[in-house]
Amino acid sequence: MRQRHVVNLLYPGAQTLDVSGPLEVFDTANRLLAEPGGAYRLQCVSLDAPSVRTSAGLVVQAEPLEAAEGAIDTLLVPGGPGLKEALLNPSLIAWIRGAAARSRRVASVCGGVFLLAEAGLLDGRRATTHWAFCEQMARRYPEVTVDPEPIFVWDGPYITSAGVSTGIDMALALVEDDHGAASALEVAKFLVLYFKRPGGQTQFSMVLDAQLAEQEPIRLVQTWIQENLHRALPVSELARRASMSPRHFARVFRHAVGMTPGQYIRQLRITRARQLLEATDLLVGQIAMRCGFTAVETFLRAFFAVVGLTPVQYRRHFQLHTPSGLVVEPAWAEGRSA
Numbered sequence: 429m430r431q432r433h434v435v436n437l438l439y440p441g442a443q444t445l446d447v448s449g450p451l452e453v454f455d456t457a458n459r460l461l462a463e464p465g466g467a468y469r470l471q472c473v474s475l476d477a478p479s480v481r482t483s484a485g486l487v488v489q490a491e492p493l494e495a496a497e498g499a500i501d502t503l504l505v506p507g508g509p510g511l512k513e514a515l516l517n518p519s520l521i522a523w524i525r526g527a528a529a530r531s532r533r534v535a536s537v538c539g540g541v542f543l544l545a546e547a548g549l550l551d552g553r554r555a556t557t558h559w560a561f562c563e564q565m566a567r568r569y570p571e572v573t574v575d576p577e578p579i580f581v582w583d584g585p586y587i588t589s590a591g592v593s594t595g596i597d598m599a600l601a602l603v604e605d606d607h608g609a610a611s612a613l614e615v616a617k618f619l620v621l622y623f624k625r626p627g628g629q630t631q632f633s634m635v636l637d638a639q640l641a642e643q644e645p646i647r648l649v650q651t652w653i654q655e656n657l658h659r660a661l662p663v664s665e666l667a668r669r670a671s672m673s674p675r676h677f678a679r680v681f682r683h684a685v686g687m688t689p690g691q692y693i694r695q696l697r698i699t700r701a702r703q704l705l706e707a708t709d710l711l712v713g714q715i716a717m718r719c720g721f722t723a724v725e726t727f728l729r730a731f732f733a734v735v736g737l738t739p740v741q742y743r744r745h746f747q748l749h750t751p752s753g754l755v756v757e758p759a760w761a762e763g764r765s766a
Contacts, residue, residue, distance in 0.1 A: 431469050432501035432606060435527065438474040439520065441510020444484040445592050446537040447472075450504055453599035456615050461607060471496060475520055483508045493523050500531040502602060506595070507539025507558070514543060521547050535587040535602065537595030544586065545569040553583045558591030596621060645670040646684045653693060657700055657720045663689050697721065698734045705743040712739050 434454055436447060451470055458466040474480045474490040481487050505524065514520055525547040528534045536544050541557045542565065544550050551571040556562070562576035575581055580589040580598040589598040600621070604612035649670050653661060666689055667677035681689050697719040704715045716727035731739050 431463070431465050432467065433469045433499070434471065434502045434504065435496045435500050435531075436470070436472045436504040437506070437524065437527075438472050438476070438480040438482075438488055438490050439508075439510050439514045439517075440476055440481055441483050441508050441513070442480070442506045443508030443538060443592060444482040444486050446506030446508055446540065446595055447482060447488065448486075449593060449596040450535070450537065450599035452619065453596055453603060453615060456618055457603050457607070457611070460614050460618060461611055467607065468501075475517070475523075483510065496527065498530070500527060501533070503527050503531040503534045505534070505536045505540035505543050507537055507542070507591075511539045511542060515546055525549065531585070533585045533587060533602070535589070535598060537589050537598070538591040541565065541588045542568070544588070545572050550586060550588075553586060554581050555583065555586070555588040556581045556590050557588065560591075643680070643684055645672070646681055649681075650685070650692075654696060657693075657697055658718050659720060660722075661689075661693050661720065693720075694730060695734070698731055701727070701731060701739065702735070702742065702746075705739055706746050715739070 434451075436451060438447060454468040454470055458468055461467045472480075472488060472490040473493050473496045475493060477490045477492045477495075479487050480490050503524075521543065524543055528544075528547065528549055534544065534549065536557075538558045539561060541550070541555050542561075545555070545565070545568070550569065554573040554575055555565075556575050556578050557565050559576050562574050565572070566574040578590065579594045580587060580601065582601070587598055587602070589595050596619075600612050600616055603615055649666050652669060653666070663674045663678055666681075667674040670677050670680075672680065678689060681692075685692055687695070701715050701719045704710055704718065708715075710718070712727070713724050716724050719727070721727035721730070728738065731737075731742075735742060737745070
């Protein structure tokens with residue numbers, strides 16, 4: 429089997445794990461797969477060769493850009509705090525565009541997707557990035573369909589990953605594509621990683637897409653909803669509080685908030701459930717009731733649909749503990765009836 433040429437583009441201030449994470453996956457594959465000469469030939473290149481300092485101060489040895497000659501199997505582009513300066517470098521953007529044209533596939537980690545978009549490679553395609561940058565990405569590159577949820581997105585020859593450690597998930601998927609699931613699983617086990625990480629970015633972000641509306645009646649209803657998530661919240665009641673008819677209220681709410689009242693309420697309920705799972709030892713049924721779900725089964729289905737994990741799995745990964753080891757219920761939850 430031929431050796432695959434993996435080129436990792438570096439620039440000053442690149443995120444260290446964006447660079448090292450995928451490389452460690454490919455290097456581990458070289459050691460475990462026992463291909464003659466190694467399954468992957470790894471090369472780091474940079475305009476700033478022979479050495480580049482990452483965001484964490486790690487100095488990485490790199491070759492000049494022109495050293496990456498001929499066909500490239502996989503071009504890797506990291507993100508990091510140095511991205512702003514990199515985006516302003518026309519020589520770097522031009523090289524990415526040219527290198528992508530001779531690459532079988534092009535992959536970005538976290539903010540590296542901005543460099544691919546700046547080079548015009550993602551127009552008309554679906555992509556992702558770190559949840560904190562998705563809105564900015566969508567504004568800056570309206571021709572790109574930005575999906576804030578997946579760990580990584582594979583659209584044609586372009587693979588974009590969400591943020592920092594997700595470059596490792598992406599690299600495992602590339603190894604699986606090259607050598608099969610059994611080989612990728614062997615690499616994951618050796619590195620003590622999930623082979624397929626459960627859930628998407630929602631499990632890590634508490635950011636609510638909907639902002640408070642500018643119109644005072646809608647804004648006041650939004651505040652009231654947050655204070656009464658444990659109650660039934662029919663549109664008729666919300667409309668009454670806004671002094672509107674239900675049909676007019678639903679139309680105005682969607683225009684102001686960007687989603688229907690039902691979608692907004694479900695999003696708030698799942699966010700509140702996540703907070704309770706992280707900060708309390710309440711039973712799943714108790715949490716469901718406090719968040720306004722009339723049946724545990726309904727809560728379980730809704731939670732998994734949004735987060736990609738069951739409540740028990742989410743708590744196992746994300747529950748917060750005080751130094752004493754006790755979980756403490758947040759102040760806002762006091763006084764709510766179960």
